[in-house]
Amino acid sequence: MSRQAKRKQNPELIPWRLYVVVGFVMLLFVSLVARAAYIQIIEPDKLRHESDMRTLRTTSNQVQRGLITDRNGDMLAVSVPVRAVWADPKHAHDQNAFEDMRRWQALADVLQEPVEKLVKKVKHNPKKRFVYLKRQVTPAVADYIEQLKIGGIYLKSESRRYYPAGEIAAQLIGITNIDDVGIEGIENTYNTWLTGTPSKQKVRKSRDGRVVERLDIVQEGENSNDIVLSIDQRIQQLAYRELKRATEMYQATSGSVVVIDVLTGEVLAMANTPSYNPNSRENLQSHRMRNRALTDTFEPGSTVKPFVVAAALEAGTVKADELIPTSPGWMRIGGRQVRDSNNYGDMSLSKILVKSSNVGISKLALSMPVQQLLGTYQSMGLGNYSGINLTGESAGLIHDRRRWSDFERATLSFGYGFTATPLQLARMYATLGSGGVLYPVSILKLKEPPAGQQVLSQDVAKSVMQMLVGVTERGGTATKAHIDGYPIAGKTGTSRKAIAGGYGDDYVALFAGVAPVHNPRLAISVVINEPKGDKYYGGDVAGPAFAKIMSGALQMLNVEPISKREAVQLASAPRSAE
Amino acid sequence: MGQSSLNLPRIVLHDIWQHKWVLLLSIIVMINAVAVVYTSHVSRKLTSQWDQLLQQQDSLDIEWRNLLLEEQSQSEHSRVTRIATKELNMSRPLPKEEVIIRAQ
Numbered sequence: 001m002s003r004q005a006k007r008k009q010n011p012e013l014i015p016w017r018l019y020v021v022v023g024f025v026m027l028l029f030v031s032l033v034a035r036a037a038y039i040q041i042i043e044p045d046k047l048r049h050e051s052d053m054r055t056l057r058t059t060s061n062q063v064q065r066g067l068i069t070d071r072n073g074d075m076l077a078v079s080v081p082v083r084a085v086w087a088d089p090k091h092a093h094d095q096n097a098f099e100d101m102r103r104w105q106a107l108a109d110v111l112q113e114p115v116e117k118l119v120k121k122v123k124h125n126p127k128k129r130f131v132y133l134k135r136q137v138t139p140a141v142a143d144y145i146e147q148l149k150i151g152g153i154y155l156k157s158e159s160r161r162y163y164p165a166g167e168i169a170a171q172l173i174g175i176t177n178i179d180d181v182g183i184e185g186i187e188n189t190y191n192t193w194l195t196g197t198p199s200k201q202k203v204r205k206s207r208d209g210r211v212v213e214r215l216d217i218v219q220e221g222e223n224s225n226d227i228v229l230s231i232d233q234r235i236q237q238l239a240y241r242e243l244k245r246a247t248e249m250y251q252a253t254s255g256s257v258v259v260i261d262v263l264t265g266e267v268l269a270m271a272n273t274p275s276y277n278p279n280s281r282e283n284l285q286s287h288r289m290r291n292r293a294l295t296d297t298f299e300p301g302s303t304v305k306p307f308v309v310a311a312a313l314e315a316g317t318v319k320a321d322e323l324i325p326t327s328p329g330w331m332r333i334g335g336r337q338v339r340d341s342n343n344y345g346d347m348s349l350s351k352i353l354v355k356s357s358n359v360g361i362s363k364l365a366l367s368m369p370v371q372q373l374l375g376t377y378q379s380m381g382l383g384n385y386s387g388i389n390l391t392g393e394s395a396g397l398i399h400d401r402r403r404w405s406d407f408e409r410a411t412l413s414f415g416y417g418f419t420a421t422p423l424q425l426a427r428m429y430a431t432l433g434s435g436g437v438l439y440p441v442s443i444l445k446l447k448e449p450p451a452g453q454q455v456l457s458q459d460v461a462k463s464v465m466q467m468l469v470g471v472t473e474r475g476g477t478a479t480k481a482h483i484d485g486y487p488i489a490g491k492t493g494t495s496r497k498a499i500a501g502g503y504g505d506d507y508v509a510l511f512a513g514v515a516p517v518h519n520p521r522l523a524i525s526v527v528i529n530e531p532k533g534d535k536y537y538g539g540d541v542a543g544p545a546f547a548k549i550m551s552g553a554l555q556m557l558n559v560e561p562i563s564k565r566e567a568v569q570l571a572s573a574p575r576s577a578e
Numbered sequence: 579m580g581q582s583s584l585n586l587p588r589i590v591l592h593d594i595w596q597h598k599w600v601l602l603l604s605i606i607v608m609i610n611a612v613a614v615v616y617t618s619h620v621s622r623k624l625t626s627q628w629d630q631l632l633q634q635q636d637s638l639d640i641e642w643r644n645l646l647l648e649e650q651s652q653s654e655h656s657r658v659t660r661i662a663t664k665e666l667n668m669s670r671p672l673p674k675e676e677v678i679i680r681a682q
Binding site: 214554 | 621622625626628629630632636639640643644646647650651654655656670671672673674676678
């Protein structure tokens, strides 16, 4: 007993127990440390990978296509972000998305499509991973769809192009396809400039989806660039309205207007009819989408007569005050006949242009070598690209050959036997207005006027301008193109359209000119193709539209109208030459 | 008095004093560790704020684009002309009716 009690009072150490306990504790710690070391030092990659899988995300920011504005900053094309609705049929099947058909009905209602069609699209191929349900839905609709929470239905950002100007500048601006790639006009030509690439970046996101760390950039993006056109939307709108009116009034097949700034060669307006609405892609017709002002060529008719006079003056084969006999009002050249509507007798150069005498102008053309005439045409931009650099531009056709019959030389002088575009025609008159300086045509707004090329001497250009004043005065061929306050140097043209084997019954009615004569600012060409009514003369069909556009545009540009006294002086100038 | 020489607190303090630099360094390490945690927290908060601002910028940009479209369609020249002529009975003066005032 006592021994036992004694042992109780002084317990003896049992060493092996202690060792076991200490051993276990030590083992615990060692294994913990070893495990920690293993995770952190020997094999950290696996857990890092696991963590990255849960937090690392690649985000890409959407870059909107660049804006297209006119010279005053008016928007001509704007991209707005929209969403595309797409489905992953496999996910949809996995998540039993077809159980709640009410949601599908709601989706179909908001997308305005029959529900069977939508369901069929997704249900049909359960192996498929991607199918578009609807593209370019508005953000409001997209939010609604997001809240429907249908399994396997997702949204994707994309952008939609809007054209506030609508049909007014449709052919010039062009359109993009549904994937935001420019397929027509400016959108096509400057597609790479307008398109940006999205940048991709690795980010770490927290549990609630917030970005907490920005890591490296996966793909360097590129911002899109804007384009400022030389177009003045006010003039463009006016030009389109007047052109449309003229096209409808004379039941023409098509029409084009080009307005060029004489001082810089910038295009201020370029309109075509018939046009289309670029904001609705349902019924696009390719013939409406063509920018006829630079793709379509025609024989320019009498509108080139001033340049024959200029060529003759330049060549020195005629003097400015010379009288050309045109009696009896017709002449025979190589077995063919050239005739005027009247017998005008002896005519001054000015009167030849004012009355548009074919006989007179043919005599001028025959007085100089044909190369001189063709050279003048070509130096003013015919048969060559204008420098506007848009897809589909036509250079026109001007034959370059050695042998010309006399009759062919005569027809060259009144605008047959070669073709030009409305743009080239306007450019020729702009050259006349700028004192014989040919500028490259630009559709982009220029910071400073480009280097021009003197292709006609200044005196010749000035005197031809003076001769043309009479065209819109009383007794001229285009009294309807007259504008009070802004004297015009312009010329009518009416050319028969060539068909296979000769000339048909259709006409092209033209008017081209520069104004104001004393201080030229604008050159405009109006081309009405195939007017169907009783009237088909350039002065009747294209003249009034020209006058409306010219006077309106000059007013918008704050060009000072001429005073009464100056007008009298100017009007008397060409008469003194007669 | 042999017992009094074994005053534990004093020994502890003495010991601490002996290793004061180690102790100081370890305190600095602790502070540093906390500071690292704090700074990374702040940086994450700022990053998330930045991200939110970027998102806000995006949505403002979308709104701007939509407003731009609205402005363009409202101020479309033919619409302005129509309202001016039809509703406000205005008309564009002919060139001969214009009066030029020259700025001196």
